[in-house]
Amino acid sequence: MSKKQRKAISLISGGLDSLLATKAMLEQGVHVEGINFFTGFCVEGHTHAIRKKKASKPKRNNALWVAEQLGIKLHIVDIVEEYKDVVLNPKHGYGANLNPCLDCKIFMVKKAHEWIEEHGFDFIVTGEVVGQRPMSQRKETMPIIANESGADDLLLRPLCAKNLPATKPEREGWVNRDQLFDFSGRNRKPQMALAEQWKLNDYAQPAGGCCFLTDPNYSGKMKDLLEHRPAGKSYELDDIMLLKIGRHFRPRENFKMIVSREEGETRFLQGYKKQFSYIKTASCSGPLTLLDGSDISAEDLYLAASITARYSQGRDRDEVTVLIGIPGEEERELQVKPLKADEIEPGWVL
Numbered sequence: 001m002s003k004k005q006r007k008a009i010s011l012i013s014g015g016l017d018s019l020l021a022t023k024a025m026l027e028q029g030v031h032v033e034g035i036n037f038f039t040g041f042c043v044e045g046h047t048h049a050i051r052k053k054k055a056s057k058p059k060r061n062n063a064l065w066v067a068e069q070l071g072i073k074l075h076i077v078d079i080v081e082e083y084k085d086v087v088l089n090p091k092h093g094y095g096a097n098l099n100p101c102l103d104c105k106i107f108m109v110k111k112a113h114e115w116i117e118e119h120g121f122d123f124i125v126t127g128e129v130v131g132q133r134p135m136s137q138r139k140e141t142m143p144i145i146a147n148e149s150g151a152d153d154l155l156l157r158p159l160c161a162k163n164l165p166a167t168k169p170e171r172e173g174w175v176n177r178d179q180l181f182d183f184s185g186r187n188r189k190p191q192m193a194l195a196e197q198w199k200l201n202d203y204a205q206p207a208g209g210c211c212f213l214t215d216p217n218y219s220g221k222m223k224d225l226l227e228h229r230p231a232g233k234s235y236e237l238d239d240i241m242l243l244k245i246g247r248h249f250r251p252r253e254n255f256k257m258i259v260s261r262e263e264g265e266t267r268f269l270q271g272y273k274k275q276f277s278y279i280k281t282a283s284c285s286g287p288l289t290l291l292d293g294s295d296i297s298a299e300d301l302y303l304a305a306s307i308t309a310r311y312s313q314g315r316d317r318d319e320v321t322v323l324i325g326i327p328g329e330e331e332r333e334l335q336v337k338p339l340k341a342d343e344i345e346p347g348w349v350l
Contacts, residue, residue, distance in 0.1 A: 006174040007031045008156070009116050010125040011108060012074060013210045014062025016191050016203045017127030017159060022070055023198055024158040025125055028175050032125065034074040035115060036063040037108050039083045040240045041212045062204045069200065079111065084234050087213070088226075092144075097219035099211060101133065102141055109149035116154070123154045123169045130160045131185045139163070159183045159191070212244065221248050221350045224256070228293075238272075242290070245269065248350035249307060255293025256350070257304055259311055273325060277301075279308045282333060283321035286312025302336060307348075309338035 010022040012034035025032045067074035086107050090100030105128075112124045128137050128145075142164060146155045153167040161170065162182035170177040183190050195203060212218040221243045225235060228250075242258055245265050250256040260266040266288045269278075276290040279301075289308045291301075301324060309320040315338045325331045 005029065005031050006123070006169070007033075007121040008123050008125045008169075009075075009112055009119075009121050010034050010072075011112060011127070012036050012063045012066050013127070014064075014066055014204050015127065015210060016188065016195060017129060017132075019066045019070070019127070019200060019203055020191055020194055020198075021125050021127040021158045022066070022072065023200065024180065025175065026070060026072075027198075028179060030175065032070075032072055033121075034063070034067045034070075034072055035112055036074060036076045037079045037083075037111060038076060039104075039211070040080045040237050041087075043210050043212060066203070069202070075115075077111065077115075079107075080237050082111075083107065088234065095214065097214055097216050098222050099213040099219070101214075102144065104211075105145050106148045109145055109151050109155060113149055113151040113154065122174060123156055123167070124151055125156050125158060127159060128157045129183045129185075129191075130163050212240075218243060224248075224250060224350050228253075228256070238275075242272070242292075246287075247311070249344075249348045250350055251303055251307065251345075251348045252293075252300055255291050255296050255300060255304070257307060258290040258292065259308060260287040260289070274327060277327065278325045279305050280323045280325070281309060281312040281314065281320055282323045284312050284314035284317070286314065286320075302334070305334055305336040306339045307344065309336055310341070310344065312338070314338060 008025055008030050010018065010025065010032050012018045012022065013036070022032055022034065064074060086100055086103050087098070090103040092100070092102040095101050109124060109126070116122070116124060128142070130137060130139050130142065146152055149155070156167050156169050156175070157164065159181045160183050161177060161180035163184055166177060169175045195201070213222070222240070225239060225243065229235070245258060245268060246261055247259040248256060249259065258269065260269050269288045269290055272290055276292060277296060278291065279289040280286070287308060289304060291304055305322045305324065308322060309315065312320060314320040318337065319335050320338055322334050322336060323331050324334050
């Protein structure tokens with residue numbers, strides 16, 4: 001009788017490690033499908049396509065790209081709502097910024113385990129490598145992920161499997177342990193050599209990171225957002241998307257500003273003009289600014305308009321005309337004096 005083909009779900013981030021881990025299973029004849037969890041904090045969102053910066057870089061979703069290169073099906077699962085508790089109340093705490101990396105990995109493996117039970121798959125594959133990440137990929141945290149996710153020994157890490165106890169897929173002969181790997185540490189040269197061996201030459205930059213919560217600038221803006229939410233209110237998807245766009249200022253406790261940096265961001269922020277008060281320069285080219293807050297006074301509006309004018313083509317003029325838009329009201333003009341660079345207090349900049 002022919003050997004039963006086993007089925008695995010592979011967590012696809014879009015990076016080199018998940019690409020190689022999945023390829024390793026395909027090389028052994030395992031039927032593999034990919035799964036990618038959308039949290040809202042993914043670096044590979046729409047923001048890559050908004051700005052002209054790095055215009056030569058391919059505008060693509062790397063998880064989809066990996067699936068296409070390997071010829072596998074990819075399931076993209078929206079976990080934005082469920083993921084909020086991971087961000088706000090991580091059992092194992094945060095990393096250097098607002099990144100709950102260990103809780104995040106536990107949560108995603110747990111979701112993958114639920115998925116394989118529902119769809120009749122046999123085991124889970126990840127691209128984790130012992131010692132590669134300081135929080136979630138240490139030898140002592142690997143068992144925590146397996147245990148607390150409920151996946152236990154159905155979780156296989158092909159790239160570092162030989163550094164870990166054998167899992168059920170290895171013990172039962174679903175995969176050949178001898179054909180797995182013993183990668184460890186942060187050096188990516190072994191992975192890059194393996195990619196070259198398998199002729200996988202187009203992949204996302206190793207160690208680039210795939211989550212905005214690991215970025216100190218983004219995390220600072222996220223902390224500010226949460227600190228100024230009404231009691232008991234969490235964040236919404238629009239909130240965390242807007243944190244990726246523009247310059248952010250909080251010149252007063254009751255409101256913050258999002259100032260576009262270029263044409264692509266201006267076009268994107270246009271879609272929020274019905275939800276937020278906004279400022280747009282009228283007498284010269286300049287940014288679009290959204291105001292997020294409450295009880296915004298005339299004095300607040302003047303200050304925000306002066307900051308907006310600072311980033312316009314009229315920054316050196318004595319006066320700039322701006323348009324003020326408030327939801328439910330007619331748009332009106334206001335003449336303001338642009339602030340000078342040294343008048344923008346460091347504490348305003350997020």
